[in-house]
Amino acid sequence: MKKILLVFIFLLTSSLYADDFLVTVNVAYQPYSLTSPWRKSVIGNRSGIGVMVKKGIFLIPADLIKDFTNITVSTPNSNKVNATVFNVDYGMNLCLLKVDDQKFLSTLNTIKLADSYKIGDSFTIEFFKDELLVKNNGTFQNFYLLKSWFSPYLYLTMVIKTLVKSTPGMPLIKNGMLAGICVASNDNKNQLYFTSLEVIYHFLKDSFSNKKYKGFVFNNIKYTDMKSKIFREYMLGKNTLRDKNNVELGVYIIRPGSNYKDSLKNGDILYKIDDMTIGNGGRVKALENPFFSFSESRQKYFFISDKKSGDIDFRAMMNNIYFPGDTISLSILRKNKSIKTKIALMKYDPEKFLVPETFYDRSRPSYIIYGGLILEELSGSFLKQWKDYDENSPVDLYLKYKNGVTKMSDKKYVFVANYLADEINLGYDDYCYYKTVKYINDIPIGSLKDVEKALNIKRKYTVIEFENTSFKAIFDQADIQKANTRIMNNYDINNMKYIF
Amino acid sequence: MKSKLILFILIFSIFSIHANSLNSIVKIIVNRQDRNCYAPWQRGNISGASGSGFVLEGGAIITNAHVVKNATTIILKRLDSPRQFSAHVKYVSNECDLAYIVADDKSFYKNINMLKLGDMPDLGDNVIVIGYPAGGEKISFTAGVISRLDYEVYVQDGNAMNFVFQTDAAINPGNSGGPVLMDGKVVGVAFQAQSNLQSVGYFIPFMVLQHFLKDIQDGNYEGFPKLGIAYEDMQNKAAREFYGITDEVGIVITNIAKDSPVTGILKEDDVILKIDNTPVGIDGKITSRWGRINNDFIIKNKFIGEKIKICVLRNKKHINKSIILSTYKKGVRKSHRYNEDYPYLSIAGYVFQPLSRDYLETWGKKWYVLSPSSLKYYYKNFNLSNENRKEIVVLSRILPLEINQGFRHLSYETVNNINGKKVLSLNDMKNILKSVLNNKKESYIVITFDEMNTIPLVIPKDRIKVADKKAFESYLLPVEVR
Numbered sequence: 001m002k003k004i005l006l007v008f009i010f011l012l013t014s015s016l017y018a019d020d021f022l023v024t025v026n027v028a029y030q031p032y033s034l035t036s037p038w039r040k041s042v043i044g045n046r047s048g049i050g051v052m053v054k055k056g057i058f059l060i061p062a063d064l065i066k067d068f069t070n071i072t073v074s075t076p077n078s079n080k081v082n083a084t085v086f087n088v089d090y091g092m093n094l095c096l097l098k099v100d101d102q103k104f105l106s107t108l109n110t111i112k113l114a115d116s117y118k119i120g121d122s123f124t125i126e127f128f129k130d131e132l133l134v135k136n137n138g139t140f141q142n143f144y145l146l147k148s149w150f151s152p153y154l155y156l157t158m159v160i161k162t163l164v165k166s167t168p169g170m171p172l173i174k175n176g177m178l179a180g181i182c183v184a185s186n187d188n189k190n191q192l193y194f195t196s197l198e199v200i201y202h203f204l205k206d207s208f209s210n211k212k213y214k215g216f217v218f219n220n221i222k223y224t225d226m227k228s229k230i231f232r233e234y235m236l237g238k239n240t241l242r243d244k245n246n247v248e249l250g251v252y253i254i255r256p257g258s259n260y261k262d263s264l265k266n267g268d269i270l271y272k273i274d275d276m277t278i279g280n281g282g283r284v285k286a287l288e289n290p291f292f293s294f295s296e297s298r299q300k301y302f303f304i305s306d307k308k309s310g311d312i313d314f315r316a317m318m319n320n321i322y323f324p325g326d327t328i329s330l331s332i333l334r335k336n337k338s339i340k341t342k343i344a345l346m347k348y349d350p351e352k353f354l355v356p357e358t359f360y361d362r363s364r365p366s367y368i369i370y371g372g373l374i375l376e377e378l379s380g381s382f383l384k385q386w387k388d389y390d391e392n393s394p395v396d397l398y399l400k401y402k403n404g405v406t407k408m409s410d411k412k413y414v415f416v417a418n419y420l421a422d423e424i425n426l427g428y429d430d431y432c433y434y435k436t437v438k439y440i441n442d443i444p445i446g447s448l449k450d451v452e453k454a455l456n457i458k459r460k461y462t463v464i465e466f467e468n469t470s471f472k473a474i475f476d477q478a479d480i481q482k483a484n485t486r487i488m489n490n491y492d493i494n495n496m497k498y499i500f
Numbered sequence: 501m502k503s504k505l506i507l508f509i510l511i512f513s514i515f516s517i518h519a520n521s522l523n524s525i526v527k528i529i530v531n532r533q534d535r536n537c538y539a540p541w542q543r544g545n546i547s548g549a550s551g552s553g554f555v556l557e558g559g560a561i562i563t564n565a566h567v568v569k570n571a572t573t574i575i576l577k578r579l580d581s582p583r584q585f586s587a588h589v590k591y592v593s594n595e596c597d598l599a600y601i602v603a604d605d606k607s608f609y610k611n612i613n614m615l616k617l618g619d620m621p622d623l624g625d626n627v628i629v630i631g632y633p634a635g636g637e638k639i640s641f642t643a644g645v646i647s648r649l650d651y652e653v654y655v656q657d658g659n660a661m662n663f664v665f666q667t668d669a670a671i672n673p674g675n676s677g678g679p680v681l682m683d684g685k686v687v688g689v690a691f692q693a694q695s696n697l698q699s700v701g702y703f704i705p706f707m708v709l710q711h712f713l714k715d716i717q718d719g720n721y722e723g724f725p726k727l728g729i730a731y732e733d734m735q736n737k738a739a740r741e742f743y744g745i746t747d748e749v750g751i752v753i754t755n756i757a758k759d760s761p762v763t764g765i766l767k768e769d770d771v772i773l774k775i776d777n778t779p780v781g782i783d784g785k786i787t788s789r790w791g792r793i794n795n796d797f798i799i800k801n802k803f804i805g806e807k808i809k810i811c812v813l814r815n816k817k818h819i820n821k822s823i824i825l826s827t828y829k830k831g832v833r834k835s836h837r838y839n840e841d842y843p844y845l846s847i848a849g850y851v852f853q854p855l856s857r858d859y860l861e862t863w864g865k866k867w868y869v870l871s872p873s874s875l876k877y878y879y880k881n882f883n884l885s886n887e888n889r890k891e892i893v894v895l896s897r898i899l900p901l902e903i904n905q906g907f908r909h910l911s912y913e914t915v916n917n918i919n920g921k922k923v924l925s926l927n928d929m930k931n932i933l934k935s936v937l938n939n940k941k942e943s944y945i946v947i948t949f950d951e952m953n954t955i956p957l958v959i960p961k962d963r964i965k966v967a968d969k970k971a972f973e974s975y976l977l978p979v980e981v982r
Contacts, residue, residue, distance in 0.1 A: 224955045228906020234944055234958040255953045266952065391869045395876045402873070427735025431754075461742050468881055469730070470768035471754040476738040 021052045021111040023073040024128055025060055025097065025169065026080065031067035034382050035418045037367040037374065038493045043069070048168035049127055050097060051178055052108050053204060060169045061183045061195070062088050062095040063149060071097060076131040078104055087207045090358075091151035091348050092216050093183055094195065094203045113204075114177035114197060119143075123179060125162055125192070127170040138162030138172070138192065145313055146184060146193055149384075151348050151357045152406050154219060156316040157183065157193040166192055198320040206323070214323045218348035219315040220257025220406050226250050226269065226280045237336050241271055248280040250333065251314075259408055263341040265334065272331035273314060284314045318345070354411060355379060355404035366448050368455070368497040371475040372420035372487050373432060373464070375451055377412040380405060394434040396468070411446030416466075420491050424483035428473050435466040448499050522579055524555040524615050525639060525679060527632040528567055528601075529575040529584075537858040539897070540842035540851070541977055546572075552631030552678030553601065556686065557614045560713070561601045563677030564691050564704075565592050566656040568599050569838040576603055578612070579639055591716045594838055595660040595723060597691050597704060598712045599677075618685030620706055621646055621665070623790055629669045629690050629703070631678025644669030644699075649790035651797075652702065655692050658857055659834035662724070662800060663793070664692075664702040671701030707801060715803065722804045725825035727796075728760025729753050730884065731772065734782035743771050744816035749779045751795075755884040761826040762810075771813035775799070799825065831883035832856060832892060844896070845930055846980045847945075848959050848967040849904050851897040852915065854926045855879065859896065872912045874951065890925040895949075895957070899975045903967040907957050913949035933981050937961065 026047045033041040050058035050073060058073060065071060065085065072080040086098035099105060117123075121140045126133060138160035145154040158180050160172065166185035171178055172194045180194030199216075206214050226232050232248070241249045250271035256264035264270070271277060276284045322328060324347035332339050350356030357380040368375045376382065383393040383401055390398065400413050414437045419429050437445045440454035441462055455462065462480070464473040475483075484496055528551045534544035551567030553576070561576070568574055568589050576585040585608040591600040603609065621627065628643045647666040654660055667680070671693045680688035680703045688703035715721055731751040734740050743752060750771040756763055766772075773779065775798045778786050785792040802808060802825050810821045833856040842859075845852045853859055855878055863871040878892045893915040898908050915923045919936050923929045936945050945964075947957040971977040 222953055224909075225906075230903065230960055230963075231906050231955065231958055233960070234946075252955055254955060390873065395873050395880065398873050399877050424738070425736070427733055427739070431732055461738060463742070468884070469754050471732050471752075472739070472742075474736065474739040474742045476741065479738065 020075075020107065020109045022126060022128070022133065022171070023050045023052070023058060023075055023108070024048075025050045025058070025064060025083070026072045026074070027065050027068050028070040029065075029067040030069050032364050034365055034376070034385060035374070036491075037365040037376065037417070037498070038369075038495055046168075049170045049182075051169070051171045051181065052110050053096075053113075053178070054110060054208065056099050056105055057086055058083070058097040058099065059178075059181060059200065059204075060095050060097060061181060062090045062093045063183075064168050065095055065097075066090075066150075073097065073099055073104075075104075075107065076128065076133070078107060087213055089203060089213075089215055091148055091153040091218070092155050092195075092199060092203060093148055093150070094200065096204075096207055111171070111178045112176075113201060114174045114179040117174055117179060117197075121174065123160060124173040125160070125164050125170060125182075126173055127164065127167045136162060136164045138164065141191070143196065143312065143316075144193060145316060148357070151350065152218070152220065153216065153319075153348060154315060155199050155216075155319065156196040156312075158196050160192045160194055161190060162192055163190055164192065198316070202320050214325065215347040216319055217322050217324055217326070217345040218257075218259065219318050220255070220259055221253065221264070221270075221315060222255035222257075222406075223251040223253050223270070223282055225282055226252055232280070235269060236333070239333060239336060241269070241333065243277050247277075249277050250280060251278055251282045253332075255406065257406065259346050260343045263343045264330065264332065267334070269333040270330060271333065272329075273318065274329050276314070276317065278314045282313055282315075284312060284317050350379075352408055352410070353405065354407045354409035355401045355413060357381070357405055364498065364500070366499045367417070368448055368451050368499070369420065369484075369487065369493065370451075370455060370462070370464075370496075371473065371480060371483060372422040372425040373416050373428075373473060374418040374420065375414050375437060375448065376417040377448055378404075378415055378436075382417065396436070397434055400436070412448070414445050414448060414451055420487050422483055422487050422490070424475060424479055424487075425473070431469070431471040432464075432466065432473055435469070435471075437464060438467050439463075439465040448497075452497070452499065522630075522639060523581075524612050525579065525630050526553050526555070526561070527551075527577040527637075528553045528563055528587075528677060529577065530568055530571045531573045532570040533572050534570050535837065535840070535842055537837075537842050537853075537856075538862045540844040540853060541846065541980070550632065550674055551676040552674065552690070554630075554677075554679040554686070555609070555612050555614045556713075557616050559609060559614070561587065561603065562679075562689060562709070563599050563601060564656070564689065565594050565597045565599045565838070566691070567677045568592070568601060569594075569656070571839075574601060576601075576608060578608070580611075589839075591712075591721045592839070593712055593715075593721055593723065594835060595654060595657045596662055596708050596712055597654050597656040598689065598709065600712075600716060615679060615681075616685045617710070618682050618687040618706065620789075621682050621687045623648060625682055625687075627667060627669060627680050627682050627687060627703075629667070629671055629675060629678060629680050629701070631675040631690060633670075633672035633674040636674065640675075642670040642675075644701075647700075649705065649788075649793055650702070651794040656836070658836045660724075661794075661796070662708055663705050663797065665705045667701050667703060668699040669701060670699070671703070675701075711801065711803075723827055724800055725761070725802055725804050725806070726827050727762055727799055727823075728757035728828045729762060729766070730755040731784060733784050734771075740782065743769075744813055745771060745782065748782050749773055750782055750813060751780055751784050757828050757883050758831055758885075759828040761823050761828070762821075765821050765823060766810065766812060767814065769814075772810060773813055773818070774809075774811040776802075776808045776810075831890070832879055833858075834879070834883075843926055844980060845926055845933070846971070846977050847933065848964050849899040849901040849971040849975070849977065850895060850957070850959070851899070851977070852893050852926065852929060853896040855882075855892040855894050855914070859894065874914065875912060878914065888924065889922075890928075893923055893926050893929055895947075899971055899977060901967050901970055901974070903959065903963055907955070910949070910954060910957055913951055913954060916948050916950045918945060918947050930981060937964075937981070 030040045030043045048064045050060045053059045071083045073083045074080040081101040081104045083097040083099045086096040088095040141161045142159045144157050144159050146157045170182045172180040184193040250269040253268045326345050330341050383389045386393040416432045441457045443454035462475045530549050533546045536544040553563035574587040576587050586604045587601045590602045625646050644667045650664050652664045671690045675690045678690045679686045687706045690703045692702045694700040732754050753770045780795045786795050806825050860867045860871045895913050918932045921932045945959040968979045
């Protein structure tokens with residue numbers, strides 16, 4: 001009896017506080033198969049939560065809509081209505097859905113964005129369970145730079161300690177205002193990760209105010225802190241590199257980011273960006289008295305701060321207060337000499353990198369099938385088909401990905417993604433799986449377009465050469481046409497190539 | 501009916517051995533202390549094991565190398581004597597898992613009826629396996645037939661492949677090192693089994709044992725020669741035509757190891773047609789009395805220093821080349837190491853080791869998944885690459901000390917150079933470090949790694965002494981540079 005009463009009180013409370021800015025988002029999706037790229041793989045469904053940030057516009061994590069075929073939204077009291085994508089930024093894992101159904105929208109209200117908050121604050125987490133709104137509490141533990149599944153972007157998240165299990169997109173609420181949306185979880189530690197308000201704010205501002213969406217600065221900088229006394233002494237020599245409060249400054253740049261390579265070098269000590277000094281741990285002071293305004297040309301804000309130190313990773317700061325196209329000034333120490341240099345900030349474009357994390361603007365993979373060998377350009381998406389891909393995917397390809405994902409290049413690695421057994425490739429299977437193609441008919445290969453060109457060369461034999469071995473896949477060109485027809489029939493292939 | 505037949509074979513076979521010969525089959529009890537690749541400056545656990553062995557005509561006591569690996573004491577027990585005899589290893593070959601041991605007391609050999617070497621057996625021949633399985637005190641016999649001649653990795657070595665006879669006679673732990681007899685004569689040595697299959701045991705074939713015995717005749721064990729090549733079968737018709745292979749003979753060389761005996765003589769893309777006048781099929785096999793077997797059979801029956809002829813097709817022209825056989829040892833060691841300490845170098849709490857299979861296995865049985873990707877890559881590709889380094893030196897351990905604060909994330913990085921000097925091997929690194937330590941103009945040892953996306957390791961020379969002392973007090977890590 002007591003239990004029934006408790007449930008009743010819970011339901012009553014839930015309905016009393018039922019927030020009318022939340023919707024359930026249902027997505028039907030069907031990705032292309034990366035190993036049989038001419039066809040799509042299984043159809044699936046996923047669901048999450050969206051919050052209405054502007055009339056008819058709902059904020060969700062972008063991974064919810066990956067490879068979507070249809071998107072609907074609903075509330076516990078309404079039918080499902082269709083939604084379209086208003087704007088999506090896969091790199092930062094944010095998406096805005098648009099709903100036009102006025103009747104549906106008439107039951108909903110817009111949520112406002114929260115103002116400042118700090119580590120230790122309590123929040124409400126809201127989600128639907130069995131079509132009922134449930135609210136639970138969580139505590140802000142820390143911030144964390146989460147790596148996007150779709151790109152090498154790192155984006156600022158808040159780590160919330162809570163017993164709530166993850167539902168993509170569920171909002172973090174403070175005083176009835178939005179403070180973040182759920183993007184990841186660590187169930188072992190009872191932690192949820194929420195994209196922080198700084199990132200959301202930047203995204204919304206860019207989506208609504210700028211004529212063309214600019215996106216986020218791709219922060220391709222890898223650094224090591226300079227807290228080690230020995231390392232500081234060795235690197236700085238007689239320089240001390242401290243601010244006026246005697247705080248040690250500077251981080252050691254181990255990867256400048258190939259987009260900044262003319263201005264920033266491996267081994268530089270970066271200690272200031274514009275007028276913000278960078279501490280020896282890579283942190284900048286969070287700005288005091290945060291404010292935001294859609295009319296500001298460059299918002300200078302930090303909503304969140306570390307209660308103890310009040311600082312934040314400088315890369316998160318770069319992500320949030322600048323836009324691609326902005327030019328910033330860097331103060332660096334290079335070989336014990338102070339240098340000031342400028343860099344133009346840019347957005348991540350997978351097409352411009354040696355190994356794209358994913359070709360998220362074109363979910364359909366490019367490929368060429370020749371003699372039963374399926375040739376593709378290497379991407380993070382291909383390797384992520386393996387569970388724990390960093391351990392289980394082919395080591396040669398994984399290292400290429402690891403070193404090439406942040407390296408700008410107009411080349412790509414072309415490799416054998418699969419093998420369609422046929423008499424024309426008899427005996428080749430043991431030698432060419434996941435091998436990177438080096439030459440075809442003596443033409444160096446740096447993209448599928450190169451492959452296409454090389455395969456058009458008329459010779460008696462087509463010779464495909466690979467890295468790390470002198471094994472060659474050799475095909476008699478006179479037999480290829482017949483073999484292609486046979487392979488297409490046997491494997492039900494509609495196209496022997498697709499190049500984006 | 502089948503069981504009666506097996507019983508008959510067993511009884512017949514046992515009676516065909518001179519009854520007294522059984523006293524030449526001994527039980528071997530070993531105490532051992534394994535080496536510790538994880539912490540190479542200290543030894544591993546102490547344990548015990550037992551196996552079998554036999555005395556061959558001439559007095560050689562033969563057993564498996566894995567029975568006596570890392571042994572601190574070896575005890576022999578004769579079937580007909582209450583006494584235990586201590587022994588020591590005279591020759592050992594991990595690559596063919598054989599050891600020649602000698603009893604310390606000559607009275608061990610008194611009245612022993614030594615076994616004779618037999619002849620080359622054929623498939624289907626009846627054999628019996630004799631030994632002391634599961635550590636039992638009584639001698640045990642199992643019977644079976646020779647099922648096939650295989651080419652397998654010898655587990656003791658971990659990498660080297662050689663020929664094995666498969667039999668359906670039961671081979672269990674403790675049988676290791678025991679003789680396999682046919683008509684009362686030794687035709688092999690029991691050594692490993694296939695645990696996931698029924699009635700599949702392996703014994704070291706007669707020819708491998710014979711190779712081992714001939715090899716040590718000059719008082720040194722040199723091992724089996726290796727060609728040091730990787731090749732591609734020529735099953736593909738277009739590939740055969742491309743290389744000019746007109747019949748079903750020929751394999752194409754795809755890689756040649758750094759210091760292989762064929763380096764500078766054969767080339768990648770050469771088609772090997774014949775090895776010592778034996779045609780090599782497009783499947784990489786040769787014809788033998790045991791059916792088609794791996795072409796390595798020819799090389800495995802030769803000795804280091806012997807000359808062989810290789811007939812190749814290069815640019816569609818026949819060429820005969822003469823090769824002096826050798827083995828090659830440069831590069832990443834893929835064989836297990838026994839009876840010797842792991843090489844390492846330590847300074848200021850940093851431990852450096854050459855990359856090896858044993859080192860990767862410190863990540864456990866799934867090392868090929870769990871070990872760092874860059875190390876897996878080197879393991880796979882380094883020996884066949886053109887790099888001039890002899891070894892890959894890994895920063896294998898960082899023992900926490902004040903001097904290495906801020907550098908501990910550098911574990912498992914591979915060393916590229918020290919104060920600008922390229923490191924080619926662990927020995928080379930030792931010499932470079934010594935010269936930097938003696939150079940008064942340099943205040944720091946600066947080690948840079950192959951991975952570009954990391955900081956250099958900086959060691960201030962004036963703090964090394966204190967750090968070394970602390971490393972010894974805290975971790976018993978001795979200094980291994982000066």
